[in-house]
Amino acid sequence: xxxxxxxxxxxxxxxxxxxxxxxxxxxxxxxxxxxxxxxxxxxxxxxxxxxxxxxxxxxxxxxxxxxxxxxxxxxxxxxxxxxxxxxxxxxxxxxxxxxxxxxxxxxxxxxxxxxxxxxxxxxxxxxxxxxxxxxxx
Amino acid sequence: xxxxxxxxxxxxxxxxxxxxxxxxxxxxxxxxxxxxxxxxxxxxxxxxxxxxx
Numbered sequence: 001x002x003x004x005x006x007x008x009x010x011x012x013x014x015x016x017x018x019x020x021x022x023x024x025x026x027x028x029x030x031x032x033x034x035x036x037x038x039x040x041x042x043x044x045x046x047x048x049x050x051x052x053x054x055x056x057x058x059x060x061x062x063x064x065x066x067x068x069x070x071x072x073x074x075x076x077x078x079x080x081x082x083x084x085x086x087x088x089x090x091x092x093x094x095x096x097x098x099x100x101x102x103x104x105x106x107x108x109x110x111x112x113x114x115x116x117x118x119x120x121x122x123x124x125x126x127x128x129x130x131x132x133x134x135x136x137x
Numbered sequence: 138x139x140x141x142x143x144x145x146x147x148x149x150x151x152x153x154x155x156x157x158x159x160x161x162x163x164x165x166x167x168x169x170x171x172x173x174x175x176x177x178x179x180x181x182x183x184x185x186x187x188x189x190x
Contacts, residue, residue, distance in 0.1 A: 011160060027149060032156040039160075084175075087182035106175060111163035122174045128166040131159045 010108035011041035015101035016052040017115035021133055022065050028133045032113055037070035046100035047075045076103045105129055
């Protein structure tokens with residue numbers, strides 16, 4: 001298990017869809033991950049998103065992602081983040097993987113890279129910290 | 138016809154430029170905006186708990 005270095009800043013969190021896109025070779029995930037590393041920042045991947053990625057695609061090969069220097073695997077703190085995680089899970093209709101990604105995004109003040117940007121809508125609006133993989137451009 | 142290497146490089150640089158701007162945009166999101174959004178999430182969760190009780 002790896003954890004963010006306290007001296008480094010987490011710029012980006014990948015959710016399950018971003019993990020699967022990375023493994024599929026998407027430049028729209030590889031490049032932001034590389035950019036974060038070039039800036040000296042970390043990229044956090046919640047463990048539950050890795051588990052969900054494997055559940056969706058049992059043949060998924062996560063080695064390249066997990067060997068990237070700037071990628072750290074993390075879990076919300078089961079004590080200090082318990083209430084926050086529960087609230088996000090309810091808000092996201094039971095999607096615990098997405099809830100973990102959202103909690104970590106808040107904890108680190110990071111961006112969340114996702115292929116489901118509208119899943120995280122709050123009050124009908126996509127939060128500013130959500131980065132859509134396709135970019136909509 | 139397969140993409141030429143220079144086409145891939147141009148596309149890659151366009152993608153990098155896009156996400157560089159996106160990361161800068163996210164970094165500029167004020168903390169108070171995030172906090173306000175979080176309050177909404179917590180209020181919605183609390184309301185759903187009450188409705189489920």
